[in-house]
Amino acid sequence: MLTGGCLCGAIRYRAAGSPEFQGLCHCRDCQKLSGGGHVGFICFPKEAVTIEGEVLVHHGKGGSGRPADRLYCPSCLSPLFGTSELMPGKINIYAGSLDDLGQFRPQIAIFTRSRQPWDDGSRFLKCFETIPSAS
Numbered sequence: 001m002l003t004g005g006c007l008c009g010a011i012r013y014r015a016a017g018s019p020e021f022q023g024l025c026h027c028r029d030c031q032k033l034s035g036g037g038h039v040g041f042i043c044f045p046k047e048a049v050t051i052e053g054e055v056l057v058h059h060g061k062g063g064s065g066r067p068a069d070r071l072y073c074p075s076c077l078s079p080l081f082g083t084s085e086l087m088p089g090k091i092n093i094y095a096g097s098l099d100d101l102g103q104f105r106p107q108i109a110i111f112t113r114s115r116q117p118w119d120d121g122s123r124f125l126k127c128f129e130t131i132p133s134a135s
């Protein structure tokens with residue numbers, strides 16, 4: 001069981017079972033979103049994740065250019081989740097929001113084409129220029 005929440009505590013979540021995969025996304029959108037070099041993500045089936053509180057949804061496009069939503073705490077604006085048309089029925093938890101960051105076990109790095117030399121700790125993971133199916 002993974003648990004986590006936003007900075008102010010208004011949004012809490014828990015995820016049951018094992019994640020389908022987890023990794024680091026170095027796409028430009030995740031860099032803009034996080035103010036850093038990447039976002040850690042943990043992918044679950046939507047039904048495995050229970051969210052307490054009303055999230056703010058921002059509709060945008062993912063690194064692939066397809067519609068993708070980012071879900072935030074409406075109060076402190078922490079980014080918490082992402083969903084994408086490319087991955088129907090799935091939800092990505094942003095790893096920094098976990099209560100116990102030690103539970104995050106990234107296996108892959110995606111969109112490494114925009115990975116920066118000052119944020120290359122993921123070079124030891126399985127790396128993809130964009131997303132796995134496109135590599």
Ligand SMILES: [Zn+2]
Pocket residue numbers: 006007008009010011073074075076077078
């Ligand atoms: Zn909050």
Ligand SMILES: [Zn+2]
Pocket residue numbers: 025026027028029030031039063111
């Ligand atoms: Zn990304």
